[in-house]
Amino acid sequence: MQNNKIINGNCWVACFDIIGFKNLLNDFMGENKTNKGVAPALDAFVQNYYKDILRKLAAKGKYWPDKIFVHWFSDTFLLYTFDGSAESLCCIEVSATNFFVDVLGMHMPLRGALSIGALYADKKSGIFLGPGLIDAYQYAEKQDWIGLVITPTARSELQKINLCPPERGKYVEYDVPIKKGPVEKLFAYKLEIIISGENTFLKDISRMQLEAKQQYPAEYGTKYRSKYENTLKFIEWLQRRNN
Numbered sequence: 001m002q003n004n005k006i007i008n009g010n011c012w013v014a015c016f017d018i019i020g021f022k023n024l025l026n027d028f029m030g031e032n033k034t035n036k037g038v039a040p041a042l043d044a045f046v047q048n049y050y051k052d053i054l055r056k057l058a059a060k061g062k063y064w065p066d067k068i069f070v071h072w073f074s075d076t077f078l079l080y081t082f083d084g085s086a087e088s089l090c091c092i093e094v095s096a097t098n099f100f101v102d103v104l105g106m107h108m109p110l111r112g113a114l115s116i117g118a119l120y121a122d123k124k125s126g127i128f129l130g131p132g133l134i135d136a137y138q139y140a141e142k143q144d145w146i147g148l149v150i151t152p153t154a155r156s157e158l159q160k161i162n163l164c165p166p167e168r169g170k171y172v173e174y175d176v177p178i179k180k181g182p183v184e185k186l187f188a189y190k191l192e193i194i195i196s197g198e199n200t201f202l203k204d205i206s207r208m209q210l211e212a213k214q215q216y217p218a219e220y221g222t223k224y225r226s227k228y229e230n231t232l233k234f235i236e237w238l239q240r241r242n243n
Contacts, residue, residue, distance in 0.1 A: 005082075006120075006121065006122045007069070007080065007082065007119060007120070007121040007122075008119075008120050008121075009083060009084075009118065009119070010083065010084040010116065010117065010118055010119075010132070011080050011081045011082065011083060011084055011088070011116065011117070011118075011119045011121075011132055012080065012081045012084060012088050012089050012092045012114065012115075012116050012132075012154075013078070013079070013080045013081075013092075013114070013115050013116065013117065013119060013132040013133055013135075013136040014078070014079040014080070014092055014095075014096040014099075014112060014113070014114045014115075014136060015076065015077070015078055015079075015112060015113055015115075015133070015136035015137045015139075015140045016076070016077045016078075016096075016099065016100070016103075016110050016111070016112035016140060016148075017075050017076050017077075017110060017111060017112075017140055017141060018075040018077075018103070018108050018109070018110045019109040019110060019111065019146065019224070019227060020109065020212065020216070020223075020224065021074065021075030022075075023215070023216055023219075024108070027215070052106065053077075053099075053102070053103060053106070054070070054072075067081065067082065067087075067088065067091045068080070068081060068091055068092055068095050069081070069121065069123060071121075071123055071128065076137075077099070078128065078133070078136075079092055079095055079096055079099070080092070080119060080121060080132075080133075084116050084157070086161055086163065089158075089163065089166060090166070092114070093114065093166045093167060096112065096114055096148065097148065097167075097170065097189060099112075100112055100148045100189065101193070104146070104201065104204055104205070105200075105204065107204060107207060107208050107211070109146045109205070109208050109227070109228075110146065111140055111141075111143045111145065111146060111147055111148070112140050112147075112148045112149075113135075113136045113137075113138075113139035113140040113143075113148070113149050113150070113151050114136065114148070114149070114150050114151065114154050115132055115135040115136035115139065115150075115151040115153050115154045116132055116153060116154045116157045117130060117131040117132025117133075117134075117135055117153060118130045118131050118132055119131075119132040119133055121133075135151050135153050135154075136151065139151045139186075141179075142178050142179055142180070142181075143176060143177065143178065143179070144177040144178055144179045144226055144227055144230055145176070145177050145226075145227050145230035145231045145234065146205060146227060146228070146231040147176065147188050147189065147191070147231065147234070148188065148189040149176055149186045149187065149188050149189070150164075150165055150166075150171065150186060150187040150188075151186070152186070155186075155187060164187070165187040169190075170189060170190055171187045171188060171189055171190060172187070172188060172190050172238070172241075173185060173186070173187055173188075174186065174187075174188045174234065174237070176188055177226070177230040188234070190238060191205075191231070191234060191235050191238065192235070192238050192239075192242075199235060199239070201235060202232070202235050205228065205231055205232060205235070206232070208228070209224075209228040209232070212224045212228065
């Protein structure tokens with residue numbers, strides 16, 4: 001299969017992780033566990049969440065199986081390309097942003113990062129390593145909000161080909177909140193899709209914040225509050241900027 005080809009070279013890499021995935025899984029398991037054990041509940045979780053996410057990725061115009069590889073493990077999703085070309089950048093950028101928007105639309109908060117670098121990927125054997133993967137993973141994990149950013153490594157490469165940021169109307173330079181340390185100025189995906197005069201991101205993220213408060217009151221203050229507040233602050237900043 002084409003999708004099992006071993007990649008070994010400079011590639012564009014996007015990494016995402018779903019925030020609060022452990023709680024989501026535990027809640028689903030608790031509600032769906034049967035007298036036959038946990039296996040049916042896990043299968044239902046895969047059918048209701050994982051496969052729905054992957055179906056969205058495979059939607060026409062959002063994902064190119066002959067150009068973009070997809071791999072996932074638990075709450076981490078990895079997209080990567082054959083090479084580091086401008087054409088591959090275009091493909092992964094569209095796939096990554098649509099993945100980000102679609103998963104948020106499922107009311108599952110996540111953060112992600114787009115990078116470039118050396119990557120060895122053998123999907124069939126489950127082997128993934130290289131600076132490109134590490135950079136994307138670290139920048140996805142370190143953000144203290146719900147968002148998608150371009151890493152400094154990718155930014156440097158994009159500047160060389162005069163494409164920084166890609167799809168300029170979709171990104172803005174912003175002081176991105178970091179979990180441990182000061183803010184970091186990065187290009188971030190704009191959370192502003194306006195439908196009937198309403199920002200759909202504001203609506204969806206506000207709803208997810210309310211659900212987190214109600215479902216995980218003991219953890220909200222220590223694990224989730226800053227992420228939601230930082231995200232809503234970014235949306236408010238975008239709105240002021242446009243007025």
